[in-house]
Amino acid sequence: MFRFIIRRLLFGILVLWLVTTTVFCLLHISPTPVEKMIAGPRASAATVALIRHNLGLDRPFLVQYWSFLKDTFTGDLGYSYVTQAKVSSIIADRLPATLWLVLGAAVLWFVGGITTGVLSATKARSLLDRTSTGFVLLGLSIPPFLMALLLPFLFIHEIGITWFQTGQYVSPFEDPTLFLQRMILPWLALAFLIVATYTRLTRGSMMDVLGEDYIRTARAKGLSERRVIYRHGLRAALTPIVTQFGVDIGALIGSTIVTEKVFGLQGIGQLVYNSIVKGDTPVILGVTLLTALFVVVANLIVDIGYSFLDPRVRVD
Amino acid sequence: MSLLEVTDLKVSFNTSDGVVQAVRGMTFSIDRGKTLGIVGESGSGKSVSTQTLMGLTPGAKVSGQALFEGQDLLSMTPDQLRRIRGPQISMIFQDPLSSLHPLYKVGWQIVEMIRAHEPNVSKADARKRAVELLGMVGIPQPDRRVDDYPHQFSGGMRQRAMIAMALALNPKLIIADEPTTALDATVQAQILDLMLRLQREFDTALIMITHDLGVIADLADDVLVMYAGKPVEQTDRRSLYYRSHHPYSAGLLRSIPSGAGGRGGRLIPIPGQPPSLISPPSGCSFHPRCPYVMDTCRVDEPPLREVAAGHGSACWLPKDALGLGPEAEQLRESAVAEGRTEVGA
Known part of the structure; x- marks a missing residue:
């Protein structure tokens, strides 16, 4: 088990290195040099050269790359070209909003997806199954921006629940009520886009499992139907779902741009958007690294968690 | 009165291809402590008939009567039937690997069954009984193996564990559905011997379903030969083999x-x-x-x-x-x- 984790960790580091190197190279072949963007269109050649020098961009490519790698390894992600602030503190500032957004939505879509999935698997072709299949289709087909626009309109303007708010992220430790007021709609919007996948995944997995011989055994043992479905069926059906769940959460950090933008949450997604528009290379690199880190860590957790979920793949 | 008396059992399923008449009128009975062999090719209705008696064929259209100690299994509510499954009638299936839950320990699966029907039994006592049962069916070091997962058992041991589970609540009738088909030939004989020994010890009636006449040659008292959902011959074992x-x-x-x-x-x-x-x-x-x-x-x-x-x-x-x-x-x-x-x- 220990060797397995070490191997996965080393592999994860390799992935991170490849990701950052790729992004670093891509940004260096960008058509508008960054020093020109900072200096503005009417700056003199001397100013541009000075900025270029200050940013260390006049050094040879490999030297830049090496110092970038060394700094990254020690946790120093450099300074923003635009605000001159430390990239690590910019990210640390923005991360909570995105983390709360993703985690809250994740709970909703996980619980919602599994509940509807199990119900439609055990009552296949019933009205409930058909209704949830319809919702699944709706969730899959609505574009994220529309969903994010639709929910506040529906809940606040049409239904008139004025308790809900839209606005900037507030830490739950400062004002828990306001936090909920502002986060519930973004959670719903994000979860509704993804819950469909989990309903389908759960339904399929459950229907496979419920046809297994050990489910017949569980019934032959005289267990209650609820125990057969949840303790025996869902327990076995859960493995692929949890795997997907880990990967999805990891991948979602850094790709919630639309939801954040529409709801005005100052998270990582917005940060990425602004940085790309302004050509703020160090921040883009920092966020990319962070996103890759989350994906790698999520995969690692899934791999390790898998061996706890399924004793057959347990590595000794 | 026989332990189980089945009269004119008919089972059919609606499929997209038409109505499948899986069992087309089956009458048999079995007495306490006796063994009935049901023989036939796959698709002859031998498994469907017994699983229907146990209420394990959802979506089936069933008619006929099946009196177990005077009570009709076919007209019971699902909950009444659930109480029969395990303490009164238990089952052993063909493939012990797929029939045991892969994610739970073998002992846990036996304990679960005991406690589902006897909720007053403590976990520790149920576990003790699981260890005893595993020992009784010939699993070495049962106090250690009770915490193994099914995939850590060999094929024969898994079927022994299934037998232990079937015996856990001392049922009056065990239905064994091709219990040796998925096993090695050498292990088959061991499992049959074990079943025979335990059946005598527990004085349990046994319905042995098989496609292999060799399996019931020295096991069954009576034999029922099924073909296309109907019994075609019904007699004692000697008559079937010699006459x-x-x-x-x-x-x-x-x-x-x-x-x-x-x-x-x-x-x-x-x-x-x-x-x-x-x-x-x-x-x-x-x-x-x-x-x-x-x-x-x-x-x-x-x-x-x-x-x-x-x-x-x-x-x-x-x-x-x-x-x-x-x-x-x-x-x-x-x-x-x-x-x-x-x-x-």
């Missing part, structure tokens, strides 16, 4: 290696395929494969009638054409040649 009447039973006997077909002789397979249960053949459903087929067989369905005391057979051949011997063979051949059936005789 079988139905050509299908005879075909099964001839296809046992080194069995009644003669030592060292060739195995004689039954030609053809089992019939479709959506549209079974007219008359006797075995007639397309029968070597003694007569005109009557294609039109009239033979009833299960007594050919000797306590020996029923659903075949138009003369009653005294019993067994695989040359005399019986001559009787059969002359009957076919003259087109003579019992109806006219």
Whole structure:
């Protein structure tokens, strides 16, 4: 088990290195040099050269790359070209909003997806199954921006629940009520886009499992139907779902741009958007690294968690 | 009163291809402590019939009566039937690897069954009983193996664990559905011996479902041969082996290696395929494969009638054409040649 984790960790580091190197190279072949963007269109050649020098961009490519790698390894992600602030503190500032957004939505879509999935698997072709299949289709087909626009309109303007708010992220430790007021709609919007996948995944997995011989055994043992479905069926059906769940959460950090933008949450997604528009290379690199880190860590957790979920793949 | 009395059991399923008549009228009974062998090819309705009795065939259309200690299993509510499953009637299935839950420890699965029906038993006591049971079915170091997962057991050990589970609540009847088919030949004999020993020890009635006449040769008191969802021959074990009447039973006997077909002789397979249960053949459903087929067989369905005391057979051949011997063979051949059936005789 220990060797397995070490191997996965080393592999994860390799992935991170490849990701950052790729992004670093891509940004260096960008058509508008960054020093020109900072200096503005009417700056003199001397100013541009000075900025270029200050940013260390006049050094040879490999030297830049090496110092970038060394700094990254020690946790120093450099300074923003635009605000001159430390990239690590910019990210640390923005991360909570995105983390709360993703985690809250994740709970909703996980619980919602599994509940509807199990119900439609055990009552296949019933009205409930058909209704949830319809919702699944709706969730899959609505574009994220529309969903994010639709929910506040529906809940606040049409239904008139004025308790809900839209606005900037507030830490739950400062004002828990306001936090909920502002986060519930973004959670719903994000979860509704993804819950469909989990309903389908759960339904399929459950229907496979419920046809297994050990489910017949569980019934032959005289267990209650609820125990057969949840303790025996869902327990076995859960493995692929949890795997997907880990990967999805990891991948979602850094790709919630639309939801954040529409709801005005100052998270990582917005940060990425602004940085790309302004050509703020160090921040883009920092966020990319962070996103890759989350994906790698999520995969690692899934791999390790898998061996706890399924004793057959347990590595000794 | 018999322990279980099944009368005219019929089971059918609606499918997109049509109505599958899986069981088309089955009558049998089994007494306490006795063993009934149900034999037939796959698709003959032998598994469906017993699983239907236990309420394990959702979506099936069922008619008939199945009195277990005087109570009709087929008219029970799902919850009443659930209380029967385990403490009264338990089951052993064909493939022990897929029949045990892969994600739970073997002991846990036995404990779960005990506590589902006896909620007052503590976890520790139930576990103790699980260890005892595993020891009884011959699993070495049961106090350690109780915490193993099914994949850590060998095939034979898994089936032993299934047997332990089936015995956990001391049921009056065990239904074993091809319990040795998925096992190695050497292990098969061990498992059969074990089942026989425990059956005597616990005084349990046993229904042994198999496609292999060899399996029930020294196990069953009575044998029921199924074909296309119907019993075609029903008798005690000795009569079936030495004085079988139905050509299908005879075909099964001839296809046992080194069995009644003669030592060292060739195995004689039954030609053809089992019939479709959506549209079974007219008359006797075995007639397309029968070597003694007569005109009557294609039109009239033979009833299960007594050919000797306590020996029923659903075949138009003369009653005294019993067994695989040359005399019986001559009787059969002359009957076919003259087109003579019992109806006219």
